[in-house]
Amino acid sequence: MTEKQTWSQRFESALHPAIARFNASISFDIELIEYDITGSQAHAKMLAHTGIISHEEGEALFNGLEQVRQEYRQGQFQPGVDAEDVHFAVEKRLTEIVGDVGKKLHTARSRNDQVGTDTRLYLRDQIQQIRQQLRDWQTVLVDIAEKNVETLIPGYTHLQRAQPVSLAHHLLAYFQMAQRDWERLEDVYSRVNISPLGCGALAGTTFPIDRHYTANLLHFDNVYANSLDGVSDRDFAIEFLCAASIIMVHLSRLSEEIILWASEEFRFITLKDSCATGSSIMPQKKNPDVPELVRGKTGRVFGHLQAMLVIMKGLPLAYNKDLQEDKEGIFDSVNTVKACLEAMTILLQEGLEFRHQRLATAVTEDFANATDVADYLAARGVPFREAYNIVGKVVKTSIAAGKLLKDLHLEEWQEIHPAFAADIYEAITPRQVVAARNSYGGTGFLQVRQALINARTQLSVK
Template identity: 45%
Template sequence: MNKSSLSVPLDSSPLPLDDSSDRVSPVILWHKKTRMAAVESKRAKLWGGRFVGSTDPVMEAFNASISYDKKMWKEDIQGSVAYAKALLKANLLTETECNNLITGLEEVEKEWEAGTFSIQPGDEDIHTANERRLKEIVGEVGGKIHTGRSRNDQVAVDMKLWLRGHLVDISSHLVNFIQVLLERAENEKEILMPGYTHLQRAQPIRWSHWLLSHVWPAVHDLERLTGLYLRVNVCPLGSGALAGNPFNIDRQSLAEDLGFEEATENSLQAVSDRDFVVEYLFWASLLSSHLSRLAEDLILYSTSEFGFVKLHDAYATGSSLMPQKKNPDSLELVRGKAGTLTGNLCGFMMVMKGLPSTYNKDLQEDKLKLFETAEVLAGVLQVMAGTVQTLKVNADACRRALSEEMLSTDVAYYLVKKGMPFRSAHEKAGEVVKLSESLHCSFSSLPLSELVKISPLFTEDISSVWNFEHSVEQYQADGGTALKSVNNQITRARKFLTNFSLA
């Protein structure tokens, strides 16, 4: 008989548990260990009073979330300490009981910090584990910590506390990434390069202007993060399972103790609300897509065909077969992780879309997506900052990639400045391109006598157009690639960072 074919007798007659004989069946021993583990598990449960028998071991494992929600151990203890104080204010605990509970919770915290906390078979989640250990330390008074509280509002506040701290951490990584881009833009303003549309050379721009084109989406991501933080910073604790708290808990005071701006308005909504998780997953997905686009540009620019940049060895890898290869793995991983994060968003949205009111166990999926996204995004931002900070830009290669046909629009602007309507000027500029191709010569080599045949507005001063510095400097308006505009962008972005704060 295979072990996999055995079923656990949930309510059957007792099996012989005396294993002193060396002839005891392995099947009986397996049943014994499973039954004993089930008994211990039932004792530790917060909800087992109305149940008869034990939970199927497969269901036990399927139901448990301790393997990943233990990440919130600190927040769970933080919420319990604040709730103990709220129970004291509501005259549901004596001062001695409250102090004992807080002292016990502090002991639990020390065990987690020291890495000595022992998770037991019945610890299906972090709330069960911490309360079980609290009771072991302080005795039966530990059971009072859950008065009027449900795991429904407990997990919601734990997640918000955890995410609130994460948002502060991730914002510092994003700020650092923006600063890296700004530092390069400040120091490399003189480098000119082609700007592209449809991956075709379009118009000359500054390298610094291209860098700044990736600064502003990140700045907007920080702005969006500020709004997200405000919505996360609302306390659901004190909502109970769904109907509220019957013990006159001062929820506003409880929220303040935990550093929240306010308490939630509706208990039904509070225990089922995961909009803040969805919003974070969306925010992370959008940010990762911005980083992915930057990665794509740099992957192209690092190829031999472009040669604009060279990645530092610390952010590249080689080939197991071709010794000459230097692969932009850091950037490719950033690009790939963007798909993973967007997948987490879509997956959890599908969990949320059809749920009935209040808490449903489907919501246990929230932490898997939240924690993975948070971990991946922190790594992506740090790798991206390091890659950009350490790469070398080849100013000569960028310059060599400029070609005079990229000045075609400038020819049209030249004619516009002499009074010709733009549509006509655009057509005339196209004729100049055709002339250059037919004569197999560059724009700057075109005879003035031939240009005059296209339009009498062409005079000797057309020679000033055949200049890439002149081209970029004509874009003086805000947001342009002229030096003045680039300097203004850097100043404004740095001012934003100086004034940025979540809390």
């Protein structure tokens, strides 16, 4: 049997060793140790501020906790499974350092509000780090876009050639996705940054605590108004996991495109050696491991979101041990998102090159200018639906003849409809097709240049 725990005087014997291991969370919640210490220091200050303990005791607790922090940073304090969780581990070591006064730290506090506080302190820190990574990612997208305003790339719908677009316009679509991610995390942060400290186990406390005092010390915006809700709420975790999942969706979508672009079928990009690997048996291959891993890792973040929803769906108020399962999913999602953002930023910044000649050729070898022929007729008074049907027949006959629209003679155009004139050839060049789409938010070069100015302005917002 294991050593009896702090709470175990209620029990006749200690936990079975296997159950102690099963019950323990120290193997993963050690991630929260510095946040636990910070929250405990604020709690100690509040206990002294309200007269629940003396100022000397409060100072001893604060300094003792700081010593625990330094010991952990220096590798001198490494609690094992016998500590059960990070909270007991810190309190036990604190008591060894400062003596019996260490046992006063937990006055007017439960592990339920303590762990809720720690998790929020951790998550709000991680949210800010991820938001900065999103800014770094956006900056790289804009940097590349600015160099490729007039580089054309085939645009697709249904993975079929649709219309040519500016490469910058294509990259700025991902900039806008990342901007929503950045803003979404700011919104999530507002609900993470609410303090449950002082809610106790579920019903508050009989001690004259000052919850707003600790909230201010810890830079929380507010406190939970209901103690039951404060210790059992994990909406903030679900929202974060949802936001993290959407970030991964965006990274995975670009990953899929990069994988396609690097293939021999597309040949739109060349992967540099610094961000690709080879085959163990086929010496000619260069594999897009980074985007493939990002695409694969997306599923694990989705899984953590689903797991968190399932954990919460049947929990009665207030705290339940099931909530111990929230941390590993949050930690892993944070680490996965941060790693994927870093890898994709490096990949785009220095791990690939666009093959400009191949792209220039690609936008001339299809019927992606067919809509522009219909627009040409519509601009000359032909009802668009009629023009659409005319061009559809032209495409059909051209495919049968092995021709592209640019290969048709002027006489052939005029046989199709008398409205066609010699300027049809300029109208259907890829560059003109792109330049002409000058509606707000479109791929026209003027619009793209303005979008880049707007993007730089957005990046200046911290």
